[in-house]
Amino acid sequence: MTGTLQLRLVLHADDLDGALALFRDALGMPAELDLTTPTDDGDARVVVLEAGRATLELVNTPQRDLIDELEVGRPVSREMRVALEVDDAAAATDAALAGGAVEVAPPTRTPWGSLNARLETPLGVQLTLFTQVEPE
Template identity: 40%
Template structure:
């Protein structure tokens, strides 16, 4: 019997929680679903609207990095977030909010994309279109 999954949640353990809340919530625009401040620790759940799990082998990861960045740079985990704004404008906003540019906007075979690194070191691909149905 299969398990029915209703939500995919990526959990990042970070040392600079307040800085990353400002980046992911205030700069990127993820909405707060739940936030807690307790003696046992602090946390926040930010809603990205839709989640999917993309599994690729290292050969395909190398191809993606080559297309998006020009060389292999991502580790085993990279976020990809679809944005509504034009890629160049969103990239600039994210950089102003604390990200660093890994590669400028470019056109990949699947979408217009750009690559940034969040203040926590996480590489993020911004993309414009998705094969998922809205």
Template identity: 45%
Template sequence: MTDTSTPPVLQLRVVVETEDFDAAVAFYRDALGMPEFFAFADGDGADDDRVAILDAGRATLELASPGHKRAIDAIEADGRESPRIRLAFEVTDATGTTRRLADVGARVVAEPVETPWRSLNSRLDAPGDLQITLFEELLDSHERAALEGFDTDASRTRDPGA
């Protein structure tokens, strides 16, 4: 039996190996604005033994079927296929953040586009050999929950007879 007072998972941490550590830190910490939570460097002066843990706010794990991934790629990136794993960052200004990150070296895969679920999304190739989505919510969570097709119970999201 699970103790409901303490959630079984306390943190999601995505670990990315990057050849150009300094460029990745400059991009994610300095340009995107993720505060450094913790950093470590091996005391022997080895330049390649470093880690920076950046605060990404609230973490979620989005699981998508292959069909849903294709549908998202069609909407967000004009059908250009994304990798199996892609990071998505909620920002307050998707257009401005897209421009700022492009100015510091990210390659824009797709310009910001308004999605059917009312967010403004862009795609970029970023340091760490990652593709990222920037998204700006245009509705609050209550307004989004009222849209057709949104439900928190996966068993009710689709009529099997449809």
């Protein structure tokens, strides 16, 4: 059996500059790779941003509903949500809002000892910014 070496989440961005303004500039995810390839349809561009350690979190429907209730107070989740652990959830939320995200719920304390904010990104992907303030 071979081990997995990296988890890479690939998101399509019609407005790549806007996505970079949010994730790279506002949330501080440095570019690991920025590659442009000329094509007949225009320049094809990929930017890979570093996000620290990656995990794959699988939740069943009752857990998804519980997270929505605790973070937002109502059902809002889709089939996929991106969660980023940050140093300061409140400051990162402010930066993300300035970078183009829309607040779904402000930073909220969870029973798991974290401070979580829920945002909607211009990419149409929900984003949770969280800071672990107590041991899980």
